[in-house]
Every structure is written in C-alpha cells, then in structure tokens.
Amino acid sequence: GAGVSQSPSNKVTEKGKDVELRCDPISGHTALYWYRQRLGQGLEFLIYFQGNSAPDKSGLPSDRFSAERTGESVSTLTIQRTQQEDSAVYLCASSLSSLQTYGYTFGSGTRLTVV
Amino acid sequence: SQKIEQNSEALNIQEGKTATLTCNYTNYSPAYLQWYRQDPGRGPVFLLLIRENEKEKRKERLKVTFDTTLKQSLFHITASQPADSATYLCAPTGGGADGLTFGKGTHLIIQP
Numbered sequence: 001g002a003g004v005s006q007s008p009s010n011k012v013t014e015k016g017k018d019v020e021l022r023c024d025p026i027s028g029h030t031a032l033y034w035y036r037q038r039l040g041q042g043l044e045f046l047i048y049f050q051g052n053s054a055p056d057k058s059g060l061p062s063d064r065f066s067a068e069r070t071g072e073s074v075s076t077l078t079i080q081r082t083q084q085e086d087s088a089v090y091l092c093a094s095s096l097s098s099l100q101t102y103g104y105t106f107g108s109g110t111r112l113t114v115v
Numbered sequence: 116s117q118k119i120e121q122n123s124e125a126l127n128i129q130e131g132k133t134a135t136l137t138c139n140y141t142n143y144s145p146a147y148l149q150w151y152r153q154d155p156g157r158g159p160v161f162l163l164l165i166r167e168n169e170k171e172k173r174k175e176r177l178k179v180t181f182d183t184t185l186k187q188s189l190f191h192i193t194a195s196q197p198a199d200s201a202t203y204l205c206a207p208t209g210g211g212a213d214g215l216t217f218g219k220g221t222h223l224i225i226q227p
Contacts, residue, residue: 004158033214042219043159043204056213091158100208100215101147106158 002026004107006092012113013082021077021110025094032075033093033104034067043091049075050098082114117143119218121205127224128195136190136221138205145207148181148188153202153220162203195225 005024013019025032034046045059049069060066064082069075079086089111093104120139128134138148146167151159165172165181165188172179178191188207192199202220 035214043217045214045216048214050212059214093158098212100149100210100213101164103149103161103164104151104159104215105161108156108158 004092004094004105006090006107006110008110009108010111010113012115015084015114016081018078018080019082019112021079021090021092021112023075023077023092023094023107025073025075025092026105028072029094029096029105030072031095031098031102032069033095034075034077035091035093036061036088037091037109038088046077046090048098079112082112084114087112087114117141117216119205119207119216121203121218122221123219125222125224127226130195130197130225130227132195134192134195134199134223134225136203136223138188138190138207138218140186140207143207143209144183146210147208148179149206149208149215150179150188150190151204151206151217153204159204159217192223197225197227199223200225 007022032049036044047067052069052071064080067077089109091109093106095102095104118141149164150162153159163179165179167183176193180189202222204217204220206215206217
C-alpha cells in the first residue's frame with residue numbers, strides 16, 4: 001500500500017479483556033516496529049521484526065504483550081488481560097531495512113483506552 | 116545509560132524567523148541522527164538523516180547540523196510558517212539493527 005495502515009484506529013476495551021492490534025506495512029519493507037506513546041509522553045520502543053523474526057523482544061512491558069508477523073507482511077500486537085496502564089496510542093512503523101540508516105514510515109496509530 | 120535531551124518546553128517563534136531546535140545526547144557515539152515531525156493525533160514523519168561525517172545537511176527550508184564533539188544536533192527551519200508548528204523528535208543511532216530510540220521531542224509553535 002501507499003502507507004502504513006493500522007487498525008482499528010480507536011479501541012475501547014474493558015479491563016481484563018484481550019485486544020489485538022493490526023499493522024499493514026508498506027509493501028517491500030522488511031523491517032517493522034511497534035512503539036507505545038502514552039498521553040503527552042515520548043515514544044517507547046516495544047519490538048521490531050526483520051522479516052518474520054523478532055530479534056529483540058526486550059521492550060515488551062510484560063508477558064501480557066506479544067507480537068507476530070506473517071512473512072514480510074501484516075503484524076499483530078496482542079495485549080492479554082488489559083490493564084488501565086495499557087491505555088496509550090500504539091504506533092507501528094516500517095522501513096526498507098532494519099539498519100537504522102533508513103527512515104521509518106509510521107502509521108497513524110491505534111488509540112487504546114482501557115476502562 | 117544512554118540519554119537523549121530535547122528542550123521539553125514549547126518553543127515560540129514568530130512567523131518568518133528561523134526556528135532552532137536542539138538535540139543533545141550522552142553516553143554513546145551515534146554514527147547517524149534522524150529527525151522526525153509529529154503532528155497531534157498522527158504518527159511521526161521522517162524528515163532528515165545526517166551522518167557523523169556530514170557537518171550539515173539541507174532539505175528545502177530545513178537544515179540539520181551534527182557536532183560529534185559537542186554531542187549535539189541542531190535543527191533549523193528558516194522562514195518559518197504556522198504550518199511548521201508541530202513536535203520535532205530526534206533519534207541518534209549507531210546504524211545497527213535495533214529499534215530507534217527517540218528523544219521526547221520539542222513542541223514548536225510558529226505564531227502569525
């Protein structure tokens with residue numbers, strides 16, 4: 001596609017429920033990144049994929065968070081047993097390569113509200 | 116630990132003037148530095164990448180400098196316009212294969 005697409009754009013969920021966030025990267029971009037941005041705060045790195053491999057999962061806040069990627073295509077970020085502190089905008093980005101000499105293209109994010 | 120510092124206070128500039136934003140980093144030696152713009156409710160947009168052997172890089176009204184001795188990058192917008200109002204993020208990087216670490220950003224307001 002022309003850009004990075006994220007869905008849903010907004011999600012309100014009850015505490016304790018599981019949620020699944022989706023990211024469609026730009027076609028041909030082998031690297032994919034997930035970030036979290038709490039209201040008024042900076043970007044917090046969660047995880048990245050090179051192809052369908054996730055070399056670094058250390059940014060995931062807890063074992064309630066997991067992510068998968070199918071080939072060099074769509075990725076899903078799953079949050080189990082959501083808590084109020086999970087409320088944030090979840091941003092996905094893709095890049096031509098995982099080498100940081102390429103800029104990232106971000107989606108518009110999924111705004112998650114846990115009530 | 117590695118630290119990235121951007122002015123957390125909003126920067127107010129009069130339209131037509133040059134806006135200068137600062138990115139300082141400590142405890143590492145990046146080979147590259149990226150700058151992004153973020154508008155409210157949107158994801159960041161990549162603007163420029165500068166390499167450590169490039170003292171300066173320009174793109175239209177944007178100019179970025181990279182001083183590895185001072186551990187600092189300056190981001191300039193000349194002939195600033197209200198449409199330039201946004202939060203600007205820097206991301207110093209070694210160029211490897213980890214996720215970028217971003218500064219918290221500086222909120223720029225261009226007043227007509």
